[in-house]
Amino acid sequence: MLDSLVQLARETCSDKRRQLMGHVATLFVEGADRYSNEELALFNDVLTRLIDKVDVPGRSALSERLAPIRTTPRGIVLKLANDKPEVAAPVLEHSPVLTSDDLLGLARSKGQAHLLAISRREHLDAQVTDVLLERGAQPVRRSVAANPGASLSDWGSRLLVKLAETDRDIRESLTVRHDLSAANFEKLLSMLPRERQDKLRQIFEQNEALAQELFREAGKHVEGSKLERRRSRLSAKVMLKDLKAGERRLDETVIEYSLSINLYDLAFLLAQLAGIDPRYVRNIMVRYDAAALVILCRALGLGETAFSALSRARCRHLKVPLSIAENWQAEYRTMPSAEAQRTMRFVRARLATLEACA
Structure with missing residues (x-):
């Protein structure tokens, strides 16, 4: 043939x-x-x-x-x-x-249309975005600012904050990024109305508190609520491969694990999909407060029926009345997907920073 x-x-x-x-x-x-x-x-x-x-x-x-x-x-x-x-x-x-080296070479040598396409990739190293910001015209720079997967160097952050003074699109994109330094974040806030500044500071403080709490709890389990590993993780790894290949839906997978109250392997799956260490998700699973789990599951696009099944499984594991699940479900229904995704990007980045400094 x-x-x-x-x-x-x-x-x-x-x-x-x-x-x-x-x-x-x-x-x-x-x-x-x-x-x-x-x-x-x-x-x-x-x-x-x-x-x-x-x-x-x-x-x-x-x-x-x-x-x-x-x-x-x-x-x-x-x-x-x-x-x-x-x-x-x-x-x-x-x-x-x-590779990053391929992209770096292309960014240094190609025209604006090529640079714009590169700027839209799901993940970009800071050395690539530096070249895009240096050589790119306004559409490329706006695209980099709006791409949460485009890592920024300190130079890149400072350049975008400077451009934000006269470019409203860049300014709005930067307000939802998770990787600005405190100094650049404060400079960005100074360009906004006072009421908007206060709201963004509050969001930043809440997200920072969540990241710090997850990091502190990573080495311990909530007393009396430790998750048990019920089976080999091989099945979870196979399930993860199928999910990433599009051969299984996340909702049906969560429901299947929830019905068997296999929260250990489910925590592994959710952590891998979210790009964070499973120990963080295992602790989220056994906390009575569902706020962090709501953010995680909404950011991953989990449907309400699947989250309901997960809530009931948590009630059984925590030995609390099933009626508590209704409160968690109500919280889930009111969480906007965009807000959950922004929070997860921030928490993921902060956890990586905290781990590197530990």
């Missing part, structure tokens, strides 16, 4: 080349996690030869299909990333194949 693809690659008709590339891309996408290194190298060879002979719409379609796949040959990704902006954008924004 692969030999026949090599033969088809010799076709000279542009339409057939586009069709062939689409066919090869389909074969690759469907078996990307199963091919041997030799087969991946062959796909790389065929696609590399086809890319130069296919028009921009065809290359753009290929970029869209290959962007999210981790096993896409590196040569193909780099070739697409250096192509025209409409071709490069999908891989620049989404491809996990591109």
Whole structure:
């Protein structure tokens, strides 16, 4: 089958080349996690030869299909990333194949459209955002400011705060970031009306208190409420893989673990999805106060039915009346998703800082 693809690659008709590339891309996408290194190298060879002979719409379609796949040959990704902006954008924004060094080189050499696509990636190192902020025009700088996954250096933070003096979009984006230093945060607040300053300070203090409390409790369990490890974590790791691959829904997984009152493995799953140490979530699980759990679950997008099942499981574990679950559920219904996500970003960053300083 692969030999026949090599033969088809010799076709000279542009339409057939586009069709062939689409066919090869389909074969690759469907078996990307199963091919041997030799087969991946062959796909790389065929696609590399086809890319130069296919028009921009065809290359753009290929970029869209290959962007999210981790096993896409590196040569193909780099070739697409250096192509025209409409071709490069999908891989620049989404491809996990591109390293920080790759992104740094592209940010230093490409134009504004490429920089804008890079600025939208889910995660960016501070050294990359520094180059984006230095070379980027206003749309790129606004995009960096609005991207919670774009890490900022102290220089980058100070530059954005300075730009915020005359750019309302950047100013508003910075008010919900979690990684400004105290000095930069205060400078940003000085640009806002007094009532807004007071509200943001209150939010900051509440989030800081939550992070500090979780950190202090990390080494201990609430007395008499320690979670038991009921089974091997292998099943939880398999479940996590399925969740990340989109083969299972978070809600049905939470309900399944809640019905068996397996809060230990559930804490592991939620922690991995939230990007924090499981010990924090284990302690959240056994606290009578549900505020932290409400924030965590709402930030992860858990539905109300699944949170209700989790609340009832917590009641049984804590040996409190099931009616208490209704109070926790009411709290969950009133928690806005955007607010929960902002709080989790702040808490995640602060916990990392506290751990590094411990």
